[in-house]
Amino acid sequence: MLIEAILAVTFLAAVVVLVAPDRWAPKLALAGSLLPLLGSLWMYWQFEYGSAGVSGNALLDGALAFETDAVWLSAGGYELRWLVGVDGLSLPLVVLTGLLTPLAILAAWTPIDERKSQFYGLVLFIEAALLGVFVALDFFAWFVFWEAVLIPMYFLIAIWGGPRRKYAAVKFLVYTNVASLVMFGAFMALVFGLGGEVSSFALPEIAQALQSAEPTLAGIDAGTLKLVAFVAMFAGFGVKVPIVPFHTWLPDAHVEAPTPASVILAGVLLKMGTYALLRFNFTMLPDVAADLAVPIAAIAVISVIYGAMLALAQQDLKRIVAYSSISSMGYVILGLVAYTTYGIGGATFQMVSHGLLSGLMFMTVGVVYNVTHTRMVGDLSGIADRMPVTAGVFVAGAFGYMGLPLMAGFAGEVFVFLGSFGSTTLPNAPLFTAAAMFGIVIVAGYLLFAMQRALFGEYRVDTEYDAHPAATHDLVALVIAVLLVVALGVAPRIFFQMIQEAANPIVALLGGGA
């Protein structure tokens, strides 16, 4: 019941904030977002793994923590269930969502000055839907949350975004909705292909049936059906991630979105895509993933390099961070396709670490913009003098991105590279790993370049505004984010141990090593 309580509390908080007067909304929303945070931390504390308690992967016959299983409705020979619970892969993402939402709300206090109650209400709605995505383990319940995320995000971008917000919002909505439908169709074909093997849309049941049974549908043989389903689902989830070439909605959405929406978009929304890839493609159809390992790894490396190159070409700080997200998500894909404990575990860890780091970077850029009203690298110079804390955080975040040891980004990337280097299922794994590592060089290039120009040197701001220290609540949010990044970097085992527990059964599917 804990999960239902968290979802209900978040949803109720959203409704309360939505109808509250504008002047109460910011603080009410912050208070409201602390409830799911406490709930998710409580889950973390209560969660026991290893031999002591819950172990394994939720989809592969592992035990579920905080499980609820009830029949929602049954029709056409299938049951739709309300099946929720967490394992070592989903709990870190639940905690990430719980952590980032209050930070995003704090980041909204300065820039959001109209229709506040609607804004904060929608942020909490997104949080409820996101938590739902990570805890739901029945396909339909999961899909309801998955689609529900789109609606508040559409409004956040379209109402409070930048000049081209309406275009960006519609592009985001239509692009990701079409992707969802493609994925939905593919998954349905797979389930119906299993025929009598499954009697519900519970993901564990489907995942386990797929390990032995051969799905066939309408005369299509199992190999083709699984291949087509894998590709369609990969494309469908890939849009969310996003992978090259499905990434074009992301910069538009990010640049136009208000800062808090960017934080949630990059921090959590993109992880929906990689989380779903892990849960669906890589857990349910491991043999297809192994067959397609080379093209997938190629897509991953291209995303890493191409995303980084695009970031290198940008002048807008926000665009730089947005494109670098594409690059970072490429590492996640590379880790997944490696099918090693470090690869899959590192990919999951990278989701959390990138969630915090990209949130941190977007918040920092947002703070700079609030003060100077520009995000163009060329318009800024030497603002470190006037905004020392913000600049310090910017440097910390940038180094986190580059993979400075003892920060979360380092741990995530090292795990991924270790894992992908030793992959037994990916041919020429060291080659792909080396190519992806080159991405870090480019990342270092554009971040150092941007920092050197915007933060240091002689003070100059080419707008009508003067740089001054940011508001206290902004700095509090930034510092908390930095502390979290450092904590995860110093002690990756906070999450990595439970991730490993849940990743091992997936690795075992293909007999991969550490």
Added chain:
Amino acid sequence: MAAPTSVTLPAITPQVLLGLTALAILGYDAVVPDREDRGVLAGIATVGALATLAVTAFFISEGTGFDEPLYQFERQLVVDGMSLFLTFLVAAVTAMVAVASYDYLRGHDYQAEYYSLLLLAATGMSLMAASNSLATAFVSLELASLPSYGLVAFLKDNEGSVEAGLKYFLIGALSSAVFVYGVSLVYGVTGSLLLGEVAAGIGGAEGMSGLLGIGVLMIVGGFAFKTASVPFHFWAPEAYEGAVAPISGFVSSASKAAGFFLAFRVLTEAFPASTLIDLGVDWVLAAQVIAIATMTLGNFAAATQENVKRMLAYSSVGHAGYALIGLAALNGGHDGLVLGASMSHLMVYGFMNTGAFLFVALAEYWDVGRTFEDYNGLATKAPVASLAMTIFMFSLAGLPVGGGFLSKYFLFLGTVATGTWWLGAALVVNSALSLYYYARVVKALWIEEPATEHHLDGYPVGLYLALLVAALVTVALLPGFGMVIETAQDATTVLGP
């Protein structure tokens, strides 16, 4: 089963209640002809519809006719799960429309006639699903249609309303003639009008399959008219746009659903697909072609509209295409699933589409205009109504804010299960496209700035009440969809020859 002291309600109580309510309104008007109290008329209509709703819900909860159909009047009528399901839907829509009309019709004459026509049409619609012979099918079809023509043309000083009524009537009369001619051909071939006996008679129609085929095709044409399916859809955008907005909602939800339910029963009971395919008459194929054409045409036309009411009219054509999957995916081994999904979609659609038209009625009441641009910024003045409209739009598009999400996905499920995946693909592509034009309404309401300040003339209680009920039910049908789909599937188990 009945204890000596208990009373058993006649199985056709709901239909009788609807009819009596219509007569009660006329009677009240005859006794008290000149009065100002339009509230009494709306009240009688609402109470009658709600009473019908309550009785129907009671019957459904008791499982009346679900295991064994209850035949009435020498098997001319039948009360079973399907007829009760539709009666529930029709009564609910009628109640919402009656409540909303209280505000909408202020200052209009002939209100008693309006409400009695509304209830008479509702009686006809609920009888359509209860028809067990081609004769009662035709009579109830006419009972549903004739009052509708009058209702569409109700604003007799308004050119658009009269034109819409005339078009509706002319095409309706033509398609009725086609339908009844088809019935006569079928009667000639099989020697009976009762659905079950028609099916039995088909076996002996070896040499006359051509004649039978023409007859069936003509009957299908009659259904296509009533459900506003391609190629008999031309009347729909005109009629929905020209009619008073609550009636647009009524005709496009309840009347359309009734047409579908009649088609479901007649085609599955009298002309079972498996038998007719042996004779070379493949109406499943016809339904597939019509379904894809209807949903595609409706959606593309809706995407190009500037007028919200007209957009909704075309979207209604598109949804007819979705509902047609109930027929187009038959005979694939999952008849219960596809029919149940289609019936459930019509149920959910009844609420979300009526609600959307009621919002248009509200906008007309306020005189804010008809185009998307006229709706700009309405949310700042009327946030509650705009929220309701947002729910309707996203639910119609198939996003998970309401039952429209699950009903569409069950239709999709049905196509995948029966191997008619291209129908499902068409559904998915059209759904994705539809999000574009539904989102335009949402965008106008919440995001765009108004060109001129809106001055809203009060917040009419009746319209708001109906709107909120529609919105609440639409949302509640997301978690509560199980009740609808399970009832619908149970209802289909008695179908078949």
